[in-house]
Each structure stands twice: as structure tokens, then as C-alpha cells.
Amino acid sequence: MMPKWIGKSNLLSEKNIVSLTSSISAILVGLLFGLVILLISNPSQAFAGFKTILFGGFTGGFKGVGQVLYFATPIIMTGLSVGFAFKTGLFNIGASGQFIVGAYAAVLVGVRLTSLPPSIHWIVALLAAAAAGGLWALLPGILKAYANVNEVIATIMMNYIGMYSVNYLVTRTVYDQLRNQSISTVAVLPKWGLTTLFPRSSVNGGFFIAVFMVIVVHILINKTTFGYELKACGFNREASRYAGINAKRNIVLSMVIAGALAGIGAGLLFLAGSGKHIEVVDILAVEGFNGIPVALLGMSSPIGILFAGLFIAYVTQGGFYLQLSNFVPEVIDIIIAAIIYFSAFALIFKNIMSKLIKGRKEQKQ
Amino acid sequence: MEYIIEMLGITKTFPGIIANDDITLQLRKGEIHALLGENGAGKSTLMSVLFGLYHPDKGTIRMNGQEVHIKDPNDANKLGIGMVHQHFKLVHNFTVIENIVLGVESTRHGFLSMENAKKKVMELSDRYNLKVDPDALISDITVGMQQRVEILKMLYRDNEVLIFDEPTAVLTPQEIEDLMQIMRGLTEEGKSILFITHKLKEIMAAADRCTVLRKGKYIGTVEVDAVTMEELSEMMVGRKVSFAVEKKALQPGQDIFEIRNLIVKSRHSQKNAVQNISFKLRRNEILCIAGIDGNGQSELVYALTGLQPVVSGQLILGGQDITHASIRQRNAGGIGHIPEDRHKHGLVLDFNLAENLVLKNYYLEDYQHQGFIKFDAVYQYADQLIQQFDIRSGQGAFTPARSMSGGNQQKAILAREIDGNPDVLIAVQPTRGLDVGAVEYIHGQLVDQRDAGKAVLLVSLELEEVMNLSDRILVIFEGELVAELDPKETTIQELGLYMAGSKRGKVQ
Numbered sequence: 119m120m121p122k123w124i125g126k127s128n129l130l131s132e133k134n135i136v137s138l139t140s141s142i143s144a145i146l147v148g149l150l151f152g153l154v155i156l157l158i159s160n161p162s163q164a165f166a167g168f169k170t171i172l173f174g175g176f177t178g179g180f181k182g183v184g185q186v187l188y189f190a191t192p193i194i195m196t197g198l199s200v201g202f203a204f205k206t207g208l209f210n211i212g213a214s215g216q217f218i219v220g221a222y223a224a225v226l227v228g229v230r231l232t233s234l235p236p237s238i239h240w241i242v243a244l245l246a247a248a249a250a251g252g253l254w255a256l257l258p259g260i261l262k263a264y265a266n267v268n269e270v271i272a273t274i275m276m277n278y279i280g281m282y283s284v285n286y287l288v289t290r291t292v293y294d295q296l297r298n299q300s301i302s303t304v305a306v307l308p309k310w311g312l313t314t315l316f317p318r319s320s321v322n323g324g325f326f327i328a329v330f331m332v333i334v335v336h337i338l339i340n341k342t343t344f345g346y347e348l349k350a351c352g353f354n355r356e357a358s359r360y361a362g363i364n365a366k367r368n369i370v371l372s373m374v375i376a377g378a379l380a381g382i383g384a385g386l387l388f389l390a391g392s393g394k395h396i397e398v399v400d401i402l403a404v405e406g407f408n409g410i411p412v413a414l415l416g417m418s419s420p421i422g423i424l425f426a427g428l429f430i431a432y433v434t435q436g437g438f439y440l441q442l443s444n445f446v447p448e449v450i451d452i453i454i455a456a457i458i459y460f461s462a463f464a465l466i467f468k469n470i471m472s473k474l475i476k477g478r479k480e481q482k483q
Numbered sequence: 484m485e486y487i488i489e490m491l492g493i494t495k496t497f498p499g500i501i502a503n504d505d506i507t508l509q510l511r512k513g514e515i516h517a518l519l520g521e522n523g524a525g526k527s528t529l530m531s532v533l534f535g536l537y538h539p540d541k542g543t544i545r546m547n548g549q550e551v552h553i554k555d556p557n558d559a560n561k562l563g564i565g566m567v568h569q570h571f572k573l574v575h576n577f578t579v580i581e582n583i584v585l586g587v588e589s590t591r592h593g594f595l596s597m598e599n600a601k602k603k604v605m606e607l608s609d610r611y612n613l614k615v616d617p618d619a620l621i622s623d624i625t626v627g628m629q630q631r632v633e634i635l636k637m638l639y640r641d642n643e644v645l646i647f648d649e650p651t652a653v654l655t656p657q658e659i660e661d662l663m664q665i666m667r668g669l670t671e672e673g674k675s676i677l678f679i680t681h682k683l684k685e686i687m688a689a690a691d692r693c694t695v696l697r698k699g700k701y702i703g704t705v706e707v708d709a710v711t712m713e714e715l716s717e718m719m720v721g722r723k724v725s726f727a728v729e730k731k732a733l734q735p736g737q738d739i740f741e742i743r744n745l746i747v748k749s750r751h752s753q754k755n756a757v758q759n760i761s762f763k764l765r766r767n768e769i770l771c772i773a774g775i776d777g778n779g780q781s782e783l784v785y786a787l788t789g790l791q792p793v794v795s796g797q798l799i800l801g802g803q804d805i806t807h808a809s810i811r812q813r814n815a816g817g818i819g820h821i822p823e824d825r826h827k828h829g830l831v832l833d834f835n836l837a838e839n840l841v842l843k844n845y846y847l848e849d850y851q852h853q854g855f856i857k858f859d860a861v862y863q864y865a866d867q868l869i870q871q872f873d874i875r876s877g878q879g880a881f882t883p884a885r886s887m888s889g890g891n892q893q894k895a896i897l898a899r900e901i902d903g904n905p906d907v908l909i910a911v912q913p914t915r916g917l918d919v920g921a922v923e924y925i926h927g928q929l930v931d932q933r934d935a936g937k938a939v940l941l942v943s944l945e946l947e948e949v950m951n952l953s954d955r956i957l958v959i960f961e962g963e964l965v966a967e968l969d970p971k972e973t974t975i976q977e978l979g980l981y982m983a984g985s986k987r988g989k990v991q
């Protein structure tokens with residue numbers, strides 16, 4: 119006999135179906151909204167442009183798919199970062215800062231520790247990125263747990279501190295003056311056959327690592343006592359205290375893990391060997407912020423985040439090709455952002471959907 | 484006789500359960516109509532249907548003979564139907580007056596105008612003797628006053644039909660007396676009241692008629708004057724219920740928990756809520772801390788269980804100093820705790836029943852292996868407790884705790900804490916919200932714990948429970964122990980005098 123609880127975590131359970139349908143309807147509304155903006159900004163090209171957004175991701179066949187996986191990798195990780203913290207009831211707005219310090223750590227190790235054999239060089243660099251990201255989230259975690267400082271404010275501050283520190287450190291340690299960016303890292307992630315599958319694209323083993331992390335986080339949240347404790351703290355901090363759960367420790371741990379996930383995301387991007395460098399500019403890392411809509415659209419569930427990350431990467435990719443049909447780059451950014459953020463209202467749609475379903479059921483009976 | 488409200492053939496199902504099965508309820512104008520039934524019988528559901536929170540699958544509602552459709556609480560409000568929920572719905576960082584006008588604010592030139600509102604509230608408050616402070620924050624006032632705010636909310640909206648869902652579960656005996664007065668006053672003004680309670684005495688004292696539900700079904704409606712409490716309880720449970728607690732005489736055993744010179748800060752002010760309290764808890768005894776709500780009981784319990792630090796003093800559990808031990812250490816060391824506030828401390832409402840039942844032992848070898856939860860073991864254990872404690876819900880162990888009826892939520896906490904078999908069981912209002920059958924069972928369980936050599940520290944506002952259950956009574960007044968009494972040699976009246984502070988005795 120199948121254990122009873124398996125039946126409950128069934129992928130096709132009513133709860134999951136509601137989540138899925140609501141995410142999908144959110145996406146549809148987002149796309150529709152994008153179409154409206156297209157129509158306003160350039161009516162004659164609107165439908166062609168819309169088609170580009172919808173199918174642009176497949177441009178070049180397998181190459182396009184490979185690019186989508188490549189762009190999805192870091193935002194899946196930052197999505198995991200935000201979603202994981204949210205399970206503990208914490209809003210991690212600091213994925214951006216955690217991401218950029220993770221990037222710096224990865225690049226520093228990737229550039230400087232050349233004595234390491236290539237097969238482990240990237241591992242060390244990636245671990246450094248995780249550690250740096252985790253460390254960056256440690257302070258907001260401690261402030262939240264022990265001084266009840268709102269983590270939203272603390273993590274936003276850390277974003278700016280992270281950005282300026284990294285800019286400074288890059289110019290001092292790994293600077294390519296000509297291009298105003300970091301120099302190329304020697305450590306590079308393995309390809310694990312993905313380049314043969316998706317020729318001429320930038321995809322690499324990092325995508326597999328992201329998928330692996332999705333599974334790890336899924337198990338951590340749903341199958342372990344640690345995940346149980348984190349959820350208990352997230353749902354009801356007083357009750358978990360009553361149960362003897364060390365809520366303070368869990369808050370700190372949860373933030374650190376979230377930070378490490380964002381750091382890994384940066385490692386996977388900057389060690390990809392795709393020519394990506396840390397640019398010395400005063401702009402917060404956009405991958406960090408995109409983690410928020412990814413997590414929202416994925417309903418904070420790791421599996422959902424995986425697909426949400428893929429979707430958002432796909433749309434972004436389609437947006438690149440929009441430039442071919444006479445759209446100003448700024449408008450493209452607006453359209454893509456509109457689709458992404460509109461979709462992220464999935465949570466609201468979830469409520470509407472479950473009400474609709476309930477209403478229909480009541481009518482039937 | 485004309486009916487103001489008629490609910491005819493109401494049926495409402497939830498996943499796995501028919502909460503209301505073809506129920507009929509007729510409310511006369513100007514009467515107090517009690518609704519009685521076991522935990523999970525469907526009382527709150529029926530009232531929520533009337534208030535527009537749930538839509539019935541079948542059935543009609545009539546008001547003054549006319550069929551009405553109540554789609555949401557706004558519709559209910561327009562029809563003059565108001566409800567005080569089992570768990571209050573007040574905004575805690577708003578003031579009393581802000582809560583009352585919430586949703587029906589009057590504005591002048593686009594700005595909130597509170598003066599008229601305040602005048603009306605004060606008038607109502609005076610007329611029905613509700614005694615509220617309009618400018619106090621909800622978080623600062625007692626539960627009893629919060630309830631009166633809920634009542635004012637209904638009156639402010641000129642409601643004619645008032646629903647009270649277990650209003651007395653959280654009140655002190657004096658407050659209950661006051662509430663009954665208020666309710667009578669309201670019906671004299673022509674308002675009609677639906678009143679849910681598990682306390683048969685209150686029904687006998689206040690209600691005109693009583694409708695009984697059992698497991699979602701309609702059993703009958705009776706004139707209260709024509710029945711006895713025994714008959715009512717038999718109608719509701721389907722068997723005879725004993726109100727007396729069966730308890731054999733027992734010599735108290737050795738000291739197990741010693742409290743020395745305990746001082747604890749108040750949760751609301753800078754004062755000390757517990758002032759230099761010392762006592763010993765012994766095996767084989769049920770010791771009761773009796774007192775009027777707000778005299779330091781909560782803080783005392785918080786200090787014993789570790790939820791709040793002590794200012795000074797010592798706690799010795801089985802020879803070990805646990806004054807500064809963590810909550811986990813205390814739990815593992817043999818302290819069980821049935822908390823005062825089941826939603827704040829007792830349950831994680833977004834977890835399911837099984838997850839709540841292992842809230843204190845999920846980390847033990849029985850339920851986890853190398854950090855992985857053994858779901859099989861967890862659900863097996865949950866099923867066993869559900870069976871043993873008769874916890875009723877739609878989807879068994881998988882029921883979200885949030886969707887369970889109030890009494891069954893309480894039973895889940897009791898099952899977890901009693902089954903944990905602690906040396907010292909600290910039970911605060913353990914039978915709050917339970918039906919008479921469940922109260923009988925839980926009292927039996929507490930006595931069994933005592934007989935098995937455990938110690939029970941009971942904190943209860945219900946004087947009858949105190950008198951029936953305890954072996955020894957300590958009276959707390961303004962943070963001090965003012966009397967030590969033997970329940971066999973004292974009366975409720977005398978106990979009341981000590982609790983009110985008008986009499987002082989000796990404490991060893």
C-alpha cells in the first residue's frame with residue numbers, strides 16, 4: 119500500500135492545480151498587457167512584435183533554447199533565494215546585494231587562485247560565491263532575529279553597501295581598466311554536454327547545478343525537520359517559540375541560506391565563460407530583483423520557481439529580438455518588465471481562482 | 484408567533500464533511516435563542532451562513548417571512564444582522580472607536596469625522612451599560628472589553644439580529660453575568676439574539692428557547708423552561724453526561740516543582756505582574772491557581788514555561804534549576820503546557836492537524852531520521868491521537884488546523900500535551916470551548932495524570948471547574964498569593980471573596 123502522505127504531495131492535487139492555473143492565467147494577463155503597450159507605442163508593428171516576444175525565444179532553434187537556459191540559471195537561483203526566505207516569513211529584498219558580492223568572490227577566486235587544477239577551481243570559486251552571499255545576508259538576519267530590525271530595510275541597505283564595495287574592490291583587485299570591468303576568470307564551469315545539445319549558445323553546466331539546487335531546496339523545505347521548523351517560524355513565530363523551536367537561530371540560518379543561494383546564482387553567471395564581467399557601474403544587479411517576480415510567479419515553491427525562471431528568461435530573450443522590428447530599447451524594457459511584473463501578481467490571481475473554483479463547486483451541488 | 488429569521492433546510496458541505504445537513508432554525512422576534520451542540524456539530528458554520536460568510540449548498544433564509552439572499556457580510560449588515568465571532572476580529576493597533584466605525588466611517592469634506600461617531604458610541608455604551616473606553620487601544624484592553632467592543636460594533640450598525648458565537652468562553656464569571664444582563668437589555672429593546680454556548684447553565688439562565696444540533700443534523704428545538712440541564716445534554720450528546728468529577732482520595736506525593744520568590748514583569752506595563760510568589764507542586768496532585776483574570780496568572784505561567792524571562796527567583800524542577808533553561812529544555816525536562824491562547828501559541832494554523840500534533844516532538848527519533856521527517860510515523864501517531872481524543876474534522880490528519888472547529892482545535896492541543904505525559908502539566912483554561920462530553924473526558928484525563936503520579940497545575944477562571952477538579956487551591960490577587968484553600972472545606976462564595984481581594988488567608 120502506498121503511504122497515505124504521498125497521496126497528499128501528489129503533483130496533481132487540487133492545491134497544485136489551483137496554483138498552476140493561476141500562474142498561467144497571470145502570465146496570460148501579463149502578455150496581454152504587453153500587447154497593449156506594443157499597440158500604443160508602435161501600432162503597425164505591434165502584432166509582429168508580439169509574435170517575436172512569444173516565439174523569439176526559439177530563434178535559432180536549439181541555440182535559442184540554450185540561451186534561455188543560460189539566462190534562466192541566475193534568476194532561478196535568486197528566485198530560490200527570495201522564495202526560500204519567504205517560507206520563513208522573511209522578505210529578502212537583498213538578493214541583489216548578495217548576488218553582487220557573490221559575483222565578486224567568484225571572480226576573485228576565479229582570477230587569482232590559478233594554482234588550483236581546473237577541475238576544482240570552479241568548485242572553489244562557486245563555494246566562495248555562496249559563502250560571500252551568505253555572509254552578506256548574515257547581518258540582516260542577525261538584526262532581524264535579535265533586534266527585530268525590519269529585514270526589508272536592512273537588506274535594501276546591504277544592496278547599496280554591496281554594490282559600492284564591490285565596485286571599489288573590483289577596481290582595486292581584479293580591474294580591467296580599458297573596459298571598466300573585472301578581468302576574465304580562469305575558472306569556468308564545465309559544459310556537461312550542453313554545448314553539444316545547444317550549439318553556439320552560452321548554456322553550460324550551471325543550469326544543471328541550478329536544477330540540482332531546486333531539488334535540494336525542495337527536499338529541505340518539505341521533507342526535513344529543519345524545513346518544518348522554518349515553516350513553523352514563518353507561519354506563526356510565537357507558536358514555534360512555544361514549541362521550543364529556536365526562532366532566532368532559524369531566522370538567521372534562513373537568511374544566510376537565502377543569501378548563499380543568491381551568491382551561487384552569481385557564481386553560475388560569472389563563471390559561465392560567456393564573456394560576462396562585473397561592470398563597475400552604479401546599478402544594482404538586476405538578476406537580484408528579478409528573483410522577486412520569479413519567486414512570486416512560482417508561488418515560492420522551488421519547482422514553481424524553476425518554471426517561472428524559465429518563463430521569464432524566455433520572455434526576456436524574446437525581447438532582445440524585438441529590436442529587429444523597430445522598437446526603441448527603452449520601450450522593450452518597459453514591455454518585458456510589464457509582462458514580468460504583471461505576471462507576478464499571480465498571488466492575487468490565486469485567490470480569485472480558488473474563489474471561482476469554489477463558487478463553481480457550490481453551484482454544482 | 485412571527486419569526487424574524489427562518490433558516491430552512493440549510494445544507495453546507497466542506498471537504499470530507501457535511502457540516503450542516505438539512506438544518507432548520509427559527510428565531511422569534513425579541514427572544515434569546517440558544518444554539519447547542521457538540522464540538523464540530525456545525526454551529527459556527529450555520530451562523531456563518533446566516534452572516535453571509537458561507538453560501539449554503541441548499542436551503543433558504545427568510546427574514547420577516549420574505550426570502551432573502553445573503554451573499555456576504557455586507558448584505559447581512561444591510562438586513563440588520565450582526566455577529567460576534569468565536570475568535571474576535573478586531574484590529575489590534577486601532578483604538579476602540581476606530582474599530583467600531585471601521586467600514587462605516589462618516590466623513591466630512593473628505594475627512595474622517597469622529598465626533599458624531601463618538602457621541603453615538605458613548606450613548607449606546609451608556610444605554611446598555613457597556614463601559615468601554617473609546618480611546619483605548621485594543622491591544623491594551625481585556626478580552627471582556629474587547630467583546631463589548633464587538634457588541635458595540637453591532638449596535639452602532641443598528642443591527643436587529645445579533646449573533647453571539649461562544650461569547651462567554653473567554654470571559655470571567657463576573658463578565659458573564661454582565662453579558663447576560665446586557666443581552667436581556669437588548670431583547671427588551673426588541674432585538675433578537677442567537678447565542679452559542681457550551682455552558683448549559685447559561686442557557687438555563689438566559690435563553691428562551693434552544694435548538695440542538697448533533698453531527699451536522701437538526702435534533703430539535705425546545706422551550707428552555709420545559710427542560711432540565713440533563714435532558715439538554717442528553718439531546719446533544721446522545722447519552723447521559725456526568726457533571727461531577729470522579730476522583731479518588733489520594734495522598735500528595737513528593738515535591739516535583741518548586742517556585743521560589745518568583746518576580747515577573749507585566750506584559751503591559753513596567754510593573755511587576757508576579758510579586759514574590761513561592762509554592763511547591765507535588766506529585767499526585769492537581770493544584771489550582773484561582774484568580775480574576777489579569778492578576779498575574781498569565782505572566783506566572785509564561786515564566787514557568789519559559790515564554791517570558793523572570794526578574795528574579797528560582798524554579799526547581801525535579802531537583803534541577805531551570806530558571807534560565809530554554810523552552811525546549813523545559814519541554815524535554817517534563818513540562819507540558821496547554822496555553823491560554825490557542826491561536827497565538829497552541830497551534831500553527833497553516834499546518835495540518837498531524838503537523839500540529841507533533842509540534843513538540845517532531846525532532847525525536849520516533850519521528851525523524853537524520854533530519855528527515857518520518858511522515859509514516861507522524862501520520863500514524865496523528866491517527867492514533869485523533870481516535871483517542873475524538874478530534875473531529877473533515878479530512879482527519881490532513882485537515883488544515885485553520886478550518887477546524889474551535890473546540891476541536893482545543894482538543895488537538897490537549898491531545899498533544901496530555902499524550903506527551905509530562906511530569907508537570909500546566910493547563911490554562913483547558914476546557915475552554917469544549918462541549919460537555921469533551922469536558923467530562925478531559926477532566927477524566929487530567930485526573931488520570933494525577934493518579935499516575937504526575938502533577939497538574941490548573942489555571943482556570945471557571946470556579947466550578949476549580950472546585951471539582953483541584954486538590955488544593957492557591958488564590959492569586961494582584962500578583963500575590965493571598966490564600967491557600969482546601970476545596971472540600973470552602974465554598975464558591977468564600978473563594979470569590981479571596982479572589983476579589985476582600986479577604987486574605989495564610990499561604991505556607
Ligand SMILES: Nc1ncnc2c1ncn2[C@@H]1O[C@H](COP(=O)(O)OP(=O)(O)OP(=O)(O)O)[C@@H](O)[C@H]1O
Pocket residue numbers: 497498500502520521522523524525526527528529569875876877886887888889890891916
Ligand atoms: N472553512 C472550513 N473548511 C473546511 N471545513 C470546515 C470549515 N469550517 C468548518 N469546517 C468543518 O465543519 C465542521 C463544523 O464546524 P463548526 O465550526 O461549525 O463547528 P461548531 O459546532 O462551531 O464547533 P465548536 O463548538 O467546536 O466551535 C467541523 O468538522 C469543521 O472541521
Ligand SMILES: [Mg+2]
Pocket residue numbers: 526527528569648888889890
Ligand atoms: Mg464554533
